[in-house]
Amino acid sequence: MNKAEILIIDDEEQIRRMLEITLKTNNYGVTEAATGNEGLVMASNHPPDLILLDLGLPDKNGMIILQELREWHTGPIIILSVQNSEEVIIRALDKGANDYLSKPFRTGELLARIRSALRSSIMEESEPIINSKDLQIDLLTRTVRKNDKLVKLTNTEYNLLSLFARNDGKVLTHQYLLRAVWGPGFISQSQYLRVFIAQIRKKIEDDPNRPEHLLTESGVGYRFISTPDSSPIVSRIG
Amino acid sequence: MTGNRRQYWLSLGLVLVVATVCYVISAYLGYRVIAFILLLTVSLIAISFDILPVLVSATLSAFIWDFFFIPPRFNFHVGNTDDAILLGMYFVIAMISAVLTYKIRQVENASRKKEEKANTLKLYDTLLNSLSHELRTPIATIIAATDNLQSGNDNLTGENKDELINEISKASLRLNQQVENLLNMSRLESGFIKPKIDWCDVGELVYDITRKIEENGITQKISININPNLPLIKTDKVLLGQSIYNLLNNASLYTRPGSVINIIAVIHVDILQLIIEDNGEGFPSGEIGNVFDKFYRLRYSKAGGTGLGLSIVKGFIEALKGNVRLENIDTGGARFTIEIPCETSYLTVSP
DSSP: OOOOOEEOOOSSSHHHHHHHHHHHTTTEEEESSSSHHHHHHHHHHHOEEEEESOOOOOOHHHHHHHHHHHHHHHHOOOEESSSOOHHHHHHHHHHHSSEEEEOOOOOOHHHHHHHHHHHHHHHHOOOOOEEEEEEEEEEETTTEEEEEEEOOOOOOHHHHHHHHTTTOOOOHHHHHHHHHHHHHGGTTTTTHHHHHHHHHHHHHOSTTSSOOOOOEEETTTEOOOOOOOOOOSSSOOO | OOOHHHHHHHHHHHHHHHHHHHTTTTTTTTHHHHHHHHHHHHHHHHHOOOOHHHHHHHHHHHIIIIIIIISSSSOOOOHHHHHHHHHHHHHHHHHHHHHHHHHHHHHHHHHHHHHHHHHHHHHHHHHHHHHHHHHHHHHHHHHHHHHHHTOOOOOOOOHHHHHHHHHHHHHHHHHHHHHHHHHHHHHHHHHHOOOOOEEOOOHHHHHHHHHHHHTTTTSEEEEEEEEEOEEEEEEEEHHHHHHHHHHHHHHHHSSTTTTTEEEEEEETTTEEEEEEEEOOOOOOGGGGTTTTSSSOOTTTTOSSSSSHHHHHHHHHHHHTTTTEEEEEEEEEEEEEEEEEOOOEEEEOOOO
């Protein structure tokens, strides 16, 4: 398989250098842009598999770059920014970013986010069965198994979990989830969401207090992480 | 702008109300007494309002007194010389009282500002001292360690190198922690902390923060005692989370390796009580009252720390309308208790 190409749009040379070393030594191809406009041109000339986008660019606000990219670019975009307020994170996710990491970040965390964003962009609905360690979610038969045992979920719990599974690795904001599962009238009813998440965790996590599948992004939303590497159940074809 | 307009309305309204009352009882009072009552009203207005509304109400009251009270009444004509002099004096005295009060207030403001400035300077001094230490130490570590690694010195063993890299990593985490504290403190100082209140699962929050602290590689054991059926509460989880983080960080910095940090959360009706206690040495009893003060450091404290962490906890918890207190435990160790009033939700789903 070809190396995945990653485009870095960041004006700080030190950060670009660090990212380049990190990514190249982890077998990714790397291209770099120091300004927003340069990044837009590079992304349109050679569409990368993934874009790492800084928000504080000298020529154009990163949010606007994100918006312009999203007009035609469907691949994953991960925001790397020193801004860490929930408002900014939620806005970036609403504008179509797949993920958000605030600087400073740990390298392991960055690589994990990149892996999961790339994986979900390849899957794109084509995979009806999601395997994650001891958990198996079958979107066709609407069944969930843990350790090969059927998990009993209510309709809402299943809808919520399958929504997460179809957006593997992606942060889904509270508002998005409430709107998608309960409808637009419920976007302020975040306590429903919290209760249902707690219920689902009780059913699918070994220790609901230290979840492995369904993670909290504090103040922003939740993220489902599948870890197929350790899945012993199904070997994929193709 | 709107505050100013309000002052006009209030002061004019007050003059009109007083004048009306005087008008009603004018049969029982001499019109000269009424002049004093109106003058008193203007002086009272001058104590708390800006100069322009006061001058306007002074002028208005003079005209009212002339028109409604000085005989012959209901015109601006003044009957005798005495009254003409009185009216002139009324006007002048009203103006003087307005201007004088205004000036006194200005002087007061200036001296208050001067005092505030002096206090700020003193704070900055303390801040600079502790900051230059707290920021320069990890920076010095990073520079020295990288210099060593780049020197190409053949005597450096692989183990040495690992150790140096480890030092760089620790120093940068410490640097990050201090910058985080500074940013939080400047948020508090600017007064722009607006709690974002939403439903929060305290248990989830505590486990989340604990995981973060444990990722720093602490040597203490954290034990969590929270009922899994604790109701959701409405609060700002960022402010509460940062407070919990700072308390845990504090306990991990100042207790011996292997100590136990206990976290307990309970809800009494509509108050969240969160206790973070350790079995370390506790605080010197004479200094317990000061630990939440900005830049306060214990007298025999080991190096490190800017005295910001606990004052941020206090600032954040107070922003949530709660309080935080510290006590020593009889059997040894320190106990921090946070109490926040909050709405609770026992919403559950039927299985």
